Amino acid sequence: MRSAAAARRRRSTCCGGCSRQADAVPLRTRRHPARVRCLRAASAPRRRGLAAYLLDQRGHGRSGGRRGYLSRFSQLLGDLQAFRRAVRLRTQGPQVLLGHSFGGLVTLRYLETQPSDPIAAAVISSPWLALAFRPPAWKRVAGRVLQDLWATFPVPFSLDTEHLSRDPAINTAYGEDPAVHGVMSPGGWREIKWAQGAVIADGQRIESPLLFLLAGEDRIADAHLGRAFADGLKGTVQVRWYPEMYHEILHDPQRERVFQEMLQFVDARIGHA
Known part of the structure; x- marks a missing residue:
């Protein structure tokens, strides 16, 4: 006889949208540092009886595609x-998307453009709607000049x-991780900048319930822009502001507090039969 947790896993799914996540199978992954970090984040929903599936964006991790393009x-x-279709073949039930940083940007744009395939809810962590710092002038110039002339040129990032x-320990693991390629192409940067503007302009299209996890000391993504965006939405939106935390909210020393609030939000949206 299946346990209650196993039965719940058949009905409830949490899909990852993090750019450094593992492949789209039930947590079968090679143990390099990026996947260890993401599996730690996935362990919280699994403890609650949710099936967690993790995704590598193209051009990242084990997914194909030119790095940074x-x-x-x-x-x-x-x-x-x-x-999402692949997840449905393995686990039937409501789906909740979790997108962190670049994955948060992808998730928000997805919700704006895919209203015909709704989700139960989404958790958006430190969304990359804009950088919190200004890149060096030479990189900005190179990006503008090369985006049409040499869109695939690998600019160090x-x-x-x-x-x-x-x-x-998280910072050290990131710095030593071979899966972190550290490049951004002019073509990729052009598409990301376009998407950031499109997400902000089309936010009112989002109908799914959202939980934003934002860090007050985020020096990577502009958390204040993220908060202004969340506050301007008209749907069911909750915001959790962690004034002392950095960009990697899900890998903070106090991450259990974040996981608890995230799972309370998910429970309220999908329930536990």
Whole structure:
């Protein structure tokens, strides 16, 4: 006889939209640092009896595609739709999307453009609606000049690891992770900038319930813009503001508090039979 937790897993699904996530199978993954970090985040819904499925965006991790390049942002939306279909073949039930950082941007744009395939809810963590810092002038110029001349040119794009999390072990693991490619192409940057503007302009199209997890000390993504965006939405929206946390909210030393609030939101949307 199946346990109650196993029965619940057949009805409730949590889909990941994080750009460094693992492949779209039930948590079968190779143990390199990026997947270890994402599996830690996935462990919270699994403890609650939810099936968690994780996705590598194209051009990241084990997914195919040129590193740091996008020809069209809409490709990511099609990938997410295909991912959801693959999840349905394994687990029937309501789906909740979790998107962190770049994954948050993808998830928001997906919700604006896919109203015919609704979800139960979405959790948006530190969405990358804009950078919280200004890139060097030469990178900005190179991006504008090369986006049409050499869209695939790999421009170095690295983050200050000390700004990621208050947990030094997370920052060290990120800096040593071979899956972090550290490049951004002019074509990819053009598509991301377009998507950021489109998400802000079309926010009123979102009908699904949303929970925003925002960090007051985020030095990677503009959390204040994220909060203004969330506050301007008209649907069912909750915002959790963590004034002391950095960008990696789900990998903060106090992440259990975040997981608890996230799962309370999910429980209220899908219930437990």
